[in-house]
Amino acid sequence: MRETIEKSARHLYGLIHARYIVTTRGLAKMLDKYKKADFGKCPRVFCHSHPLLPMGQTDAPHQKPVKLYCVRCEDVYNPKSSRHAAIDGAYFGTSFHNIMFQVYPALVPAKSAERYIPRVYGFKVHAAATLIRWQNSQRADMLRRLRKLEVESGFKEDLGGDDLDEEDEEDELGLDDAGQGDAMHVVG
Numbered sequence: 001m002r003e004t005i006e007k008s009a010r011h012l013y014g015l016i017h018a019r020y021i022v023t024t025r026g027l028a029k030m031l032d033k034y035k036k037a038d039f040g041k042c043p044r045v046f047c048h049s050h051p052l053l054p055m056g057q058t059d060a061p062h063q064k065p066v067k068l069y070c071v072r073c074e075d076v077y078n079p080k081s082s083r084h085a086a087i088d089g090a091y092f093g094t095s096f097h098n099i100m101f102q103v104y105p106a107l108v109p110a111k112s113a114e115r116y117i118p119r120v121y122g123f124k125v126h127a128a129a130t131l132i133r134w135q136n137s138q139r140a141d142m143l144r145r146l147r148k149l150e151v152e153s154g155f156k157e158d159l160g161g162d163d164l165d166e167e168d169e170e171d172e173l174g175l176d177d178a179g180q181g182d183a184m185h186v187v188g
Contacts, residue, residue, distance in 0.1 A: 011061065014091035018056075021092065022099050030096075031104060042070040043077060046114040052077065053097045056089030064089045069097045072109045 020026040037051040052068040066087045118125040
């Protein structure tokens with residue numbers, strides 16, 4: 001009996017906390033914690049250790065644990081501490097971080113134009129090559145799923161997974177059935 005009362009009291013306190021932190025006094029206290037980076041710092045390199053804010057992904061209790069939000073990269077992270085990961089996200093709510101930056105707009109940092117650019121020996125990886133690799137992997141995944149369901153794919157030649165990669169390489173090199181790309185092929 002006592003355990004259920006204590007559990008209910010903790011739950012009620014958490015829900016009251018979600019409402020308190022969006023009040024003027026609650027926002028002021030959370031602002032101090034934010035400035036001290038009490039909730040942690042963004043793990044993304046290009047955010048330069050920007051402070052994080054706790055947030056919930058749902059306002060319904062017992063659904064998802066608390067996450068950490070970075071306003072600079074606008075991304076959500078899992079907390080490092082397992083203690084924090086056990087806190088219900090509803091105890092912070094889905095609106096807190098948005099209200100915080102509406103009340104204190106000066107805290108919103110300028111969006112960073114810094115992005116990671118993949119390079120090979122100092123040369124940028126061609127964007128089209130990245131796109132082609134992504135498209136090929138998506139196509140291969142789709143073909144595997146279709147094969148599992150025993151559905152005809154409609155592709156030119158629905159071959160096994162290894163043959164797909166070889167076919168894609170031949171297409172990229174511009175080889176067709178006439179040339180075959182054999183080293184022994186002699187003209188004339």
